[in-house]
Amino acid sequence: MRGDGDAPPPKIRLRGLRKAFNGKVVLDGVDLDVGARRSMVILGGSGSGKSVMLKCILGLIEPDDGAIEIDGRNVLAMSRREREAVNDRIGMLFQNGALFDSLPVWENVCFKLLAQRRIDRRAAREKAAEILALVGLAPEVRDLYPAELSGGMQKRVALARAIAAQPDIILFDEPTTGLDPIMAAVIDGLIVDVVRRLGATAVSITHDMTSARRIGDDAAMLYEGRIVWTGPAASLGQTGNPIVDQFARGEREGPIRMELRR
Amino acid sequence: MGLLLDALAAIGRAVLRACRLAGAVALFALEALSHLVRPPFHGRMFGRAFAEIAYFSLPVVALTAIFTGMVLALQSYTGFSRFNAEGAVANVVVLSITRELGPVLAGLMVAGRIGAAFAAEIGTMRVTDQIDALVTLSTNPMKYLVTPRLLAGTIALPLLVVVADILGVMGGWVIGTFKLDFSSAAYLRSTFDFLEAGDVVHGLVKSAVFGFVVALMGCWCGYTSKGGAQGVGGATTAAVVSSSILILALDYVLTEMFFAR
Numbered sequence: 148m149r150g151d152g153d154a155p156p157p158k159i160r161l162r163g164l165r166k167a168f169n170g171k172v173v174l175d176g177v178d179l180d181v182g183a184r185r186s187m188v189i190l191g192g193s194g195s196g197k198s199v200m201l202k203c204i205l206g207l208i209e210p211d212d213g214a215i216e217i218d219g220r221n222v223l224a225m226s227r228r229e230r231e232a233v234n235d236r237i238g239m240l241f242q243n244g245a246l247f248d249s250l251p252v253w254e255n256v257c258f259k260l261l262a263q264r265r266i267d268r269r270a271a272r273e274k275a276a277e278i279l280a281l282v283g284l285a286p287e288v289r290d291l292y293p294a295e296l297s298g299g300m301q302k303r304v305a306l307a308r309a310i311a312a313q314p315d316i317i318l319f320d321e322p323t324t325g326l327d328p329i330m331a332a333v334i335d336g337l338i339v340d341v342v343r344r345l346g347a348t349a350v351s352i353t354h355d356m357t358s359a360r361r362i363g364d365d366a367a368m369l370y371e372g373r374i375v376w377t378g379p380a381a382s383l384g385q386t387g388n389p390i391v392d393q394f395a396r397g398e399r400e401g402p403i404r405m406e407l408r409r
Numbered sequence: 410m411g412l413l414l415d416a417l418a419a420i421g422r423a424v425l426r427a428c429r430l431a432g433a434v435a436l437f438a439l440e441a442l443s444h445l446v447r448p449p450f451h452g453r454m455f456g457r458a459f460a461e462i463a464y465f466s467l468p469v470v471a472l473t474a475i476f477t478g479m480v481l482a483l484q485s486y487t488g489f490s491r492f493n494a495e496g497a498v499a500n501v502v503v504l505s506i507t508r509e510l511g512p513v514l515a516g517l518m519v520a521g522r523i524g525a526a527f528a529a530e531i532g533t534m535r536v537t538d539q540i541d542a543l544v545t546l547s548t549n550p551m552k553y554l555v556t557p558r559l560l561a562g563t564i565a566l567p568l569l570v571v572v573a574d575i576l577g578v579m580g581g582w583v584i585g586t587f588k589l590d591f592s593s594a595a596y597l598r599s600t601f602d603f604l605e606a607g608d609v610v611h612g613l614v615k616s617a618v619f620g621f622v623v624a625l626m627g628c629w630c631g632y633t634s635k636g637g638a639q640g641v642g643g644a645t646t647a648a649v650v651s652s653s654i655l656i657l658a659l660d661y662v663l664t665e666m667f668f669a670r
């Protein structure tokens with residue numbers, strides 16, 4: 148597969164990824180390369196399968212066909228134990244945070260460290276304050292419960308939880324959807340900051356072009372189950388690809404037809 | 410003829426669907442049980458589930474048991490006095506409570522409270538991606554959410570039933586001595602004279618099974634729920650209804666098994 152001499156393999160490589168639910172095709176042969184330490188932004192309409200794609204990478208959804216390579220190794224062919232070892236190096240920020248509402252913030256943030264016995268409960272409360280500081284939250288927040296936080300604070304806590312175990316790869320599913328523009332800018336800034344600090348590879352889903360240009364090095368467009376375009380995130384809006392340009396400019400007329408009935 | 414075949418086919422499909430569902434629930438239970446012997450163990454989650462069942466269900470189970478014991482004493486007195494057999498009231502109360510009503514009523518009360526609570530908690534976690542989040546945080550959701558709850562249900566319900574047995578007998582004793590004019594000592598003597606350890610054990614075995622079933626149906630319905638808040642509401646109802654029916658059906662099966670010996 149890799150004919151490019153001794154160039155390192157991409158951190159994440161998807162080939163021919165397919166997934167259908169009850170006969171409805173969602174992913175129809177997705178090919179995507181994400182270079183190590185790059186930040187890739189995935190664009191695509193609602194329901195186009197962006198979340199499904201991330202969940203395939205995480206092993207939460209088993210694809211019907213195709214390959215997912217991480218560091219050059221196909222994770223779909225791995226034993227369960229090997230796969231878990233790979234997954235341990237991936238962090239995920241879910242679309243609505245998915246914080247555990249029965250646990251205080253500090254247990255949420257240090258959940259993975261506690262689960263892996265890398266830290267005891269007393270140390271975890273201290274560690275949580277440290278990690279919360281990285282996302283601009285005061286130590287007092289650690290004793291609150293998720294329901295007591297505003298939307299922006301929940302996003303920050305979820306971000307803190309995603310980076311707590313210092314992953315190599317971080318996946319962000321619509322990190323700024325539902326936030327006001329200023330909070331969105333703050334979260335984007337934090338994402339750029341923590342990804343750079345960790346030296347991680349990032350894949351982010353977003354609808355928002357401003358966000359996409361802020362957090363992405365590269366961008367890719369998912370449309371009708373395939374990646375139809377990849378290119379620099381800075382070029383969004385004048386890529387010359389009619390599908391991407393229509394999406395980026397939010398125009399009603401163009402190749403993308405909204406299916407109002409499915 | 411065609412109509413008959415259609416009807417048979419429809420019945421066949423329904424039976425198949427029921428079998429597939431039963432199989433899926435059984436596999437779910439087996440997977441959860443397999444985590445009992447595979448570390449790590451989530452003792453904290455067990456403690457939480459145990460407290461939820463034992464502590465929060467105690468008042469309602471206690472009240473149910475007391476009133477049931479009182480009613481049993483009154484009803485059996487009315488019935489037995491027609492045969493001049495009033496002396497049997499204490500026996501009837503203690504046997505009915507320990508063998509049958511303690512486990513079944515406590516089971517139904519816990520099904521209403523705990524089956525619903527488990528389904529709602531786990532269902533909410535499912536539809537808000539918290540279960541997926543557990544996986545990404547190096548935690549097996551079956552091991553973390555389901556196994557501790559099943560264990561807690563199996564242990565906590567028998568303990569509740571011990572309390573229900575004692576309070577039920579006390580309820581009967583209160584009516585017996587203060588309303589029906591038995592002497593307190595005579596009532597208690599005939600309560601314990603005829604009670605065998607097997608009666609109590611029979612009830613406790615039943616209640617362990619009921620506790621397992623309530624926790625299992627609560628976890629299953631929550632774990633497999635989908636479709637947002639409405640889905641969670643449906644899961645909650647399904648958990649209560651299915652565990653209540655299973656309790657009554659298994660009560661018959663287990664009683665039959667105990668009598669057969």
Ligand SMILES: Nc1ncnc2c1ncn2[C@@H]1O[C@H](COP(=O)(O)OP(=O)(O)O)[C@@H](O)[C@H]1O
Nearest residue numbers: 168169173191192193194195196197198199200
């Ligand atoms: N677990 C699932 N079961 C059935 N259908 C699903 C499942 N997950 C996603 N889908 C369907 O796949 C399509 C894409 O969903 P998703 O990836 O969440 O879209 P988005 O691009 O907005 O994130 C949707 O039509 C959704 O209904």
Ligand SMILES: [Mg+2]
Nearest residue numbers: 197198242320
């Ligand atoms: Mg999505």
